[in-house]
Amino acid sequence: MLKSLIHISGKRVLLPLYHVVSDSDLKHIKNLYTVRTTKQFIRDLDFILKHFEPVNIDSLMGSVNNRTKIKRNSVLFTFDDGLREVHDIIAPILKQKGIPVAIFVNTDFIDNKNLFYRYKASLMVEEIKTKEISKSQFNDISSKLINNPNSINVICETILNIDYKNKSVIDEIAKVINLDFDEFLETKQPYLTSLQIDSLIKQGFSVGAHSIDHPEYFNITYDEQIKQTTESLQWIKNNFKQKYNLFAFPFTDNCVSKQFFETIYSSENPIVDLSFGCAGIKDELFTKHLQRIPIEESHQSIRKILIKEYLAYLGKILIGKNVIRRR
C-alpha cells in the first residue's frame, strides 16, 4: 500500500524527524513526547529502508537546486535538539547501515551549558509527582502559576504548558522544590559535546542550527526570529566545518512570515541554504524549505505513521490544502 501511495503522491523524498532513541527512563523528555526504544527504532529503520534509499544533504541540495533529480524513493533521517543519545545510541546503529543523517542543535545547549525550558518542565513534573511536596511548597508553587492551581495534577499540567516567554517561572519553582538543573546537566550530560559532534561529522553526519535556545517562533518578534536564526547559524559556522547552512525551526514554522523566508533566502545575501519544518508531508512555495514527518507523537508503527501521512497529504490535495501559504 505504501508503495502505491508514494507513487500516486509523487512525494519520493521522506524526511523523518526524531529527537532521541533510548531504552532508559528519560525524565527530561518523558512528559513531552514518546521515546522510541532501540528495538522500535531498528524496526522503523528496517521498514523505511525497504521502501526508501538513504540520501545525504548533497543529493538533497542538488535536487532542491534542480541540478540533479532524485530518481528513487529517498530518505534523509534528521534528529533535533542535539541529545547525547545521537552519539551514544543512534550513530552506532546508523553507521552499521551506512545511513547519512542531519542533526540540528541549539547553540545554547551544546556542551551542556544550559537546559531547554521544556526539558526543565518535564523534570520538574517528575519531581513534583514522585516527591513529597509540603503544604507551604504547594502554596508557593501555586502562587507562581497564573491559574493558581489547586491540585498536583493541574500544577503539572500548567508547568508543562509554560511557554518560552514565561520560562523564568520554571526556574522560580525549581528554587522552591530544590531542583537543581545545573546538577542535572553535570551528572546526566543530556546534550552532545562539541567533541562528540566533531566525531559525528567525521562519520558523515551533517550539522545544522535549531536556533539559540529553542523559542516558539510564533511567540517572538520578527527581529528575534532573525537573531535566533543568524546567530545560531554563525555559531555552527565558527565551530564546525559544514558545507551548507542548514536550519530546522524549533517547535514549528507555523505563522512564520513570508518576509522571514524572503530574508533568509534573499538572492543577494542568503542566510540559509536549506531549512526544515515538521508539518508532515506538505508542499511549500519556498522550495528550499522542506517539511518533515514527526515520528515521536505516538508509539504507532512506522508503517501506520507513514500511511496516515501519505493519505492525509492526498486528502489535502483534493481540497487544495497541500501547499503551505505564508503571509
Ligand SMILES: [Zn+2]
Ligand atoms: Zn527541537
